[in-house]
Amino acid sequence: MMRFLADENFNNEILRGLRRRVPDIDLTRIQDTELAGKPDTLILEWVAQHNYIVLSHDVNTMRGYFYERLNAELPVPGLFLVHEIKSVGAVIETLELIVLASDDTDWIGEIRYLPF
Secondary structure (H helix, E strand, C coil): CCEEEECCCCCHHHHHHHHHHCCCCEEEEHHHCCCCCCCHHHHHHHHHHHCCEEEECCCCHHHHHHHHHHHCCCCCCCEEEECCCCCHHHHHHHHHHHHHHCCHHHHCCCEEEECC
16 A cells, blocks of 8 residues: 655645545654654655655755655655645545555656646
8 A cells, every 4th residue: 555754844634635535545744753844855765765655845845855866876755746726626636546546666766746
């Protein structure tokens, strides 16, 4: 099953909606872990070690650190970036589809902007 780690600034309305649609989803918020307040570089290292896909609104810095790891041939999980101005419902539907129709190995080393 796919495991998601939501960045500290990620929209909780999206997280609640996704949990309602996919009750057994493995979804953790950074602020509920020892990663709270840590830099993006450490977060990406941690998710690579623990096999999580990152959910973030941080289009600028998170994406940059992701590509740094990729270029250094370090393991990188999937990264789903959501612009905050996008429709919450459309983002929830897209994430639900991803969870139901794919697995975590489909997203290794991939960045996707949601909704599609």
